[in-house]
Amino acid sequence: MKKIGENSIEFDKVYLKSTGVVAGPLEGKGPLSSYFDYIYEHEHCGCKNWEKAEMILLSDAIDYATTKAGLNKTDIDLYIGGDLNNQLAANNYVMRNIEVPFLGVYSACSTLTAGIIVGSTFLESGYGENIVTMTSSHNATSERQFRYPTEYGGQKPETMTFTISGAGATVLSKDKAIVKITKATIGKVIDLKQTDVQDMGRAMAPAAALTLKQHLLDFNILPNEYDLIVTGDLSKYGKNIFIKILRELNINVEKNYEDCGLMVYDKENNNVFAGGSGCGCSTLVTLGYLYNAIKTGKYHRILVIATGALHNPIMIAQKESIPCIAHAIVLERC
Amino acid sequence: MEKRIDEYKIIDNVLEKNKPKRNYVKNALKAFIVGGVVSLIAQGFLLIFVKIFSFDDSTSKSLMSVTMVVIASILTGFGIFDKIGQFSGAGTYIPITGFANSMTSSALESKSEGLVLGIMTNMFKLAGAVIVAGIVSASLSALIIYLVEIIG
Numbered sequence: 001m002k003k004i005g006e007n008s009i010e011f012d013k014v015y016l017k018s019t020g021v022v023a024g025p026l027e028g029k030g031p032l033s034s035y036f037d038y039i040y041e042h043e044h045c046g047c048k049n050w051e052k053a054e055m056i057l058l059s060d061a062i063d064y065a066t067t068k069a070g071l072n073k074t075d076i077d078l079y080i081g082g083d084l085n086n087q088l089a090a091n092n093y094v095m096r097n098i099e100v101p102f103l104g105v106y107s108a109c110s111t112l113t114a115g116i117i118v119g120s121t122f123l124e125s126g127y128g129e130n131i132v133t134m135t136s137s138h139n140a141t142s143e144r145q146f147r148y149p150t151e152y153g154g155q156k157p158e159t160m161t162f163t164i165s166g167a168g169a170t171v172l173s174k175d176k177a178i179v180k181i182t183k184a185t186i187g188k189v190i191d192l193k194q195t196d197v198q199d200m201g202r203a204m205a206p207a208a209a210l211t212l213k214q215h216l217l218d219f220n221i222l223p224n225e226y227d228l229i230v231t232g233d234l235s236k237y238g239k240n241i242f243i244k245i246l247r248e249l250n251i252n253v254e255k256n257y258e259d260c261g262l263m264v265y266d267k268e269n270n271n272v273f274a275g276g277s278g279c280g281c282s283t284l285v286t287l288g289y290l291y292n293a294i295k296t297g298k299y300h301r302i303l304v305i306a307t308g309a310l311h312n313p314i315m316i317a318q319k320e321s322i323p324c325i326a327h328a329i330v331l332e333r334c
Numbered sequence: 335m336e337k338r339i340d341e342y343k344i345i346d347n348v349l350e351k352n353k354p355k356r357n358y359v360k361n362a363l364k365a366f367i368v369g370g371v372v373s374l375i376a377q378g379f380l381l382i383f384v385k386i387f388s389f390d391d392s393t394s395k396s397l398m399s400v401t402m403v404v405i406a407s408i409l410t411g412f413g414i415f416d417k418i419g420q421f422s423g424a425g426t427y428i429p430i431t432g433f434a435n436s437m438t439s440s441a442l443e444s445k446s447e448g449l450v451l452g453i454m455t456n457m458f459k460l461a462g463a464v465i466v467a468g469i470v471s472a473s474l475s476a477l478i479i480y481l482v483e484i485i486g
Contacts, residue, residue, distance in 0.1 A: 205349075210341065
């Protein structure tokens with residue numbers, strides 16, 4: 001492992017041994033459903049409240065990931081995870097049942113890549129053989145956390161995103177596997193004074209663009225180095241702005257770029273506004289679809305730039321703007 | 335640092351040029367039509383209470399409001415109101431139906447936190463603003479009327 005350029009890391013030996021992906025009902029109706037390990041038929045996942053439902057999603061994802069890696073949950077050296085609830089509730093409450101060291105990370109909807117970067121760094125610095133990273137989000141818990149009650153009848157604008165109900169876990173390992181995590185770029189907090197929390201793609205697009213620019217600069221490569229570049233949850237409007245910003249910065253990604261928020265849902269038949277968002281968004285796409293696409297050889301090298309809006313509802317009420325961040329990781333077939 | 339400021343200027347420019355357009359005319363028209371329909375239904379109830387049940391005027395008006403609140407609350411409970419609200423916007427949000435929805439949805443949302451600390455504490459979370467605004471403006475207008483009467 002070594003630092004490259006200003007913000008980047010190159011890993012020597014970090015493999016993505018297995019993933020576990022569990023989704024909610026609406027996500028299960030989308031085009032990527034065949035890549036999920038389990039799909040719950042109801043948003044409640046058989047639980048009494050939304051928070052418990054999110055915990056079930058998360059603990060199931062951990063079960064799938066560890067089982068597929070042929071490991072017991074206690075064989076893992078370290079768990080690293082985060083979600084969108086206050087105090088990372090879903091992760092902390094799930095981890096009380098697994099007696100293994102745990103580190104909570106919060107990076108809003110970019111927690112997936114933040115967790116994988118931290119996990120890979122731990123692994124490379126010699127902390128054990130297997131590390132689990134995980135994230136979860138639930139539409140109803142994050143609506144409660146950041147927006148209005150779920151049944152509230154206010155009108156949402158077209159730019160609004162729809163928080164994904166889903167969770168994913170990875171087993172990062174020193175053992176050789178098909179998918180390898182080779183590079184990462186850690187994002188800076190970028191705040192261009194955007195204040196509309198109903199248009200977060202717009203606020204996050206600059207952070208994603210600057211992380212991509214820094215990544216290309218640090219490794220001295222062009223975007224066509226990658227078969228596919230995905231951003232986390234910029235949604236329909238943010239995606240557009242992302243492309244336009246990059247065009248101004250003389251970076252062309254139009255051929256090999258997609259946004260996870262636009263890949264999860266069946267947008268024709270479900271009203272999800274501008275697309276999916278939340279920790280689960282980049283998680284379901286990356287650990288479900290993209291992981292399998294690399295495994296089967298459809299893609300060889302993918303850059304995942306998960307994007308997060310780091311705002312706090314109280315600070316927004318105090319007329320603050322939305323600080324954003326984007327962390328990038330590279331998945332490679334080897 | 336200077337390079338970064340230049341980049342910010344370029345990005346700001348792109349953000350400025352790509353502001354989302356909200357269709358105010360279409361939204362206002364939808365709100366007008368749905369709001370009108372809601373009022374029409376309420377008027378229908380008022381007529382029923384006056385003509386068929388022969389209640390006096392003020393009782394009928396109260397009953398009409400209560401009926402609309404009950405209907406909005408039941409629709410909220412069945413998860414239908416938020417879908418109507420998404421279409422109509424201010425059309426269902428401004429009438430008493432919006433008030434009922436804000437209370438019922440808050441109550442439903444906080445049910446898992448218990449009866450007292452959950453439902454009872456949170457019920458007025460959104461509706462509280464309407465009540466405060468109502469009481470303050472009523473007091474102010476009463477004061478103005480009183481002063482005008484004294485002077486007049």
